[in-house]
Structure formats: structure tokens, C-alpha cells
Amino acid sequence: MTSTSPPPGLARFNALAEAAARAALHEVCASRAWGERLLAARPYASARELYAASDAATAWLTPADLEEALAGHPPIGRPEPGDPASAREQRGMAGAPAELRAEMRELNLAYQERFGHVFLICATGRSGEQMRDALRERIGNTPEREREIVRTELGRINRIRLARLLEEELEEETA
Structure with missing residues (x-):
């Protein structure tokens, strides 16, 4: 017999007060437009439905919305103090040799100068060398191509965080 109720974590998310749900979604993605689209579609019947809504919201981000989302991500190799999500996701850089960390700093700066935003990659499960190699490869992209790759990477990150x-x-009580 199959149950029609959502899994406990999803049920908790669905039941959160709007402000608490908005704050939780902001921790996933810094784009207000993305968060508002996901809020508007609550309640979700399944995690799959939530992920599909996230993918759709990511696809609809305007250039300004995408910039807002990117502003919530620190450079690879330099997670913000007190940001456990970025530190966890960038674990592959944590034990990297000093030379690799220095090379990543230089490449990050060159990338940011070329594209005007932080290099974004779904770092979960990637080694420091894999991230460096991806950065080296992507720095040669056209801005249009890179924008689409960034959108795809953001979607992957959002799914992992969701x-x-x-x-x-969830610490916040329902309202």
C-alpha cells in the first residue's frame, strides 16, 4: 500500500511559515526570484516535484537573478567563514597543496575579470585538481556559453542543497 503523504522532511518544509520557508530557500539559493517561485508552488507532493520546480525556477532566472544567485557563492577554495554548506561542498579544496590553492586563487581572479562573476561549479565530490581543470577549461568559453554552464551548475547545487x-x-516551527 502506497502512502500519499510526502516524506517527513518535505512535510516539514511544506508546513513552515512563509518567512521561515523563504529563509530556508535563501540558504539554498540567494536568488529571491528563485525562492519566490518555489514558495508559490508549495505544498509539494514529492521531492521530485520540488526538484522539478527548482529546475524550472533556475531556467527562468533573468541575468540579474542569476547574478544575485552567484553573489551567494564564495570563490572555490575560499568558503565564507560560518558557511557550512560551501565548506562542505568545497571539501575537495580543503586539503589541497598550497600550490594548487594559489593557482586556484589566480584562476578565480582571471575568471572573475573575464566574466564579471565568481566561477561556479558543483564542487560536491570533486577534487581540487578536478575543479582547477574545469576552471582552466571554462575560462576560454564565450560569455554566452559560460552563462549556460553556470545556470546548469547552479541547478545541480540547488538540488543537492534542497x-x-x-x-x-528544520529548526523553525510551523505557523
């Missing part, structure tokens, strides 16, 4: 959100005990 999955983690559904697994965590």
Missing part, C-alpha cells in the same frame, strides 16, 4: 534541506531537522 536534498540536504529535506534531510535536516
Whole structure:
């Protein structure tokens, strides 16, 4: 017999007060437009439905919305203090040799100068060398091509963070 109720983490998310849900979504993605689209579609019947809504919202981000989302991500190799999500996701750089970290700083700066925003990659499960190699490869992209890759990477990151959100005990009480 199959249950029609959503999994516990999703049920908790669906039941959050709007302000608490908005704050939780902002931790996933800094784009207000993305968060508002996901809020407007609550409640979700399944995690798959939530991920599909996230993918659709990511696809609809305007250039300004995408910039806002990117502003919420620190450069690879330099997670913000007190940002456990970025530190966890960038774990592949944590034990990297000093030479690799220095090369990543230089490449990040060159990338940011070329494209006007932080290099974004779904770093989960990638080594420092893999991230460096991807950065080296992508720095030669056209701005249009890179914008689409960034949108894809953001979508991957958002899905991972949403999955983690559904697994965590949400501290905020429902309203």
C-alpha cells in the first residue's frame, strides 16, 4: 500500500511559515526570484516535484537573478567563514597543496575579470585538481556559453542543497 503523504522532511518544509520557508530557500539559493517561485508552488507532493520546480525556477532566472544567485557563492577554495554548506561542498579544496590553492586563487581572479562573476561549479565530490581543470577549461568559453554552464551548475547545487534541506531537522516551527 502506497502512502500519499510526502516524506517527513518535505512535510516539514511544506508546513513552515512563509518567512521561515523563504529563509530556508535563501540558504539554498540567494536568488529571491528563485525562492519566490518555489514558495508559490508549495505544498509539494514529492521531492521530485520540488526538484522539478527548482529546475524550472533556475531556467527562468533573468541575468540579474542569476547574478544575485552567484553573489551567494564564495570563490572555490575560499568558503565564507560560518558557511557550512560551501565548506562542505568545497571539501575537495580543503586539503589541497598550497600550490594548487594559489593557482586556484589566480584562476578565480582571471575568471572573475573575464566574466564579471565568481566561477561556479558543483564542487560536491570533486577534487581540487578536478575543479582547477574545469576552471582552466571554462575560462576560454564565450560569455554566452559560460552563462549556460553556470545556470546548469547552479541547478545541480540547488538540488543537492534542497536534498540536504529535506534531510535536516528544520529548526523553525510551523505557523
